[in-house]
Amino acid sequence: MRVQALGDPTRMAIFERLERGPLAVGEIARSLPVTRSAVSQHLKVLKHVGLVTSQRAANRQIYRIDVDGVAGLRDYFDQFWQESLQAFKHAAERSAKEQSR
Amino acid sequence: MRVQALGDPTRMAIFERLERGPLAVGEIARSLPVTRSAVSQHLKVLKHVGLVTSQRAANRQIYRIDVDGVAGLRDYFDQFWQESLQAFKHAAERSAKEQSR
DNA sequence: ATTTAAGGTTAGTCCTCACTAACCGTTAGT
DNA sequence: ACTAACGGTTAGTGAGGACTAACCTTAAAT
The missing domain is CATH 1.20.5 (Single alpha-helices involved in coiled-coils or other helix-helix interfaces)
Incomplete structure (x- = not known):
């Protein structure tokens, strides 16, 4: 459900990080008390509801607000x-x- | 968290029932596949975030959209x-x- | 070619939350 | 007073979701 997208505090925090500009997964994880894996899963949800998009840059995945x-x-x-x-x-x-x- | 308020389908259904007019707890429960207890707990949440108000009418509690x-x-x-x-x-x-x- | 760092995926754990059942107090009717 | 109906509360249960650890693939660096 779309409402759920921002229901989790960590997911909310990730979204707010992205408001300040595009970031790679690792960069977000480094500023949060969770692993890259958790961040990756949250980004998957945010992407699924259309709040963010991703783009490859060589090695890394850059996420940004949609x-x-x-x-x-x-x-x-x-x-x-x-x-x-x-x-x-x-x-x-x-x-x-x-x-x- | 305020976002959570409408995150649950049952809670959403209760809220939508109230859009059509004030209702007592039992009336809502009768139109849903859950017990009065569950409805009561959901109404507590909705009331807490300020989406509904309640008012006593003799025996019953009438809930309405705020x-x-x-x-x-x-x-x-x-x-x-x-x-x-x-x-x-x-x-x-x-x-x-x-x-x- | 090997190494290093990136990030997505999966299995398993833990915790939150929706729900029921049982209980309680309150009010109206007889 | 007794009974019946209402609705709020609590303990316990079950399901879903957030998280970690381990694994895999891919790309750049040496």
Whole structure:
């Protein structure tokens, strides 16, 4: 589920590292209290939901924020909140009408 | 963590039930394949992050969407995405400047 | 060619979290 | 008072997910 993507603190931390610019897996791991393996697995998840992209540079994999993906997820959430509030508003109006008859 | 609030499918389903109007715990449980206890625990979480409020009506607890809370969470996410995109944009510009000198 | 460093994958462990069952207090009805 | 229904709490269980360690492939360096 898309919501889960940033649910884990470590995954969140990785994402925030990437906000400051593209990084290789090892560079991220060095600044975190987890192994490269863990970082690699988290990046896999982030990539899967479209928040980051990767690109080979010789030996290394450079990860960076996927601007389109972030925007897409933002829109997704936006729509969700929008619909929630609207649905509830409609329900409230319907309820008010029931009261007055 | 606030992100976790809608991470669970059952919790999501409960929230969506409430979009159609206020409901008692038992009413929600009856429309879901889980016990009242589970629903009660989920509502506790939703209440804790400010997505719903509760109100006693005699014997029962009526839960409803907290419009302010939803709006607040919407704003929180909005800001998060905003900052992500902005930070990355700045990083990209900085990087471009490095290249050209 | 060997060595070194990178990163992805897998098996196994541990911990978190969703869930049930059993219990409790509270309220309304008889 | 007794009963029945509601809903919150707790202990215990099971499943999923985060993590490490070990292994593998690939690419650059000597």
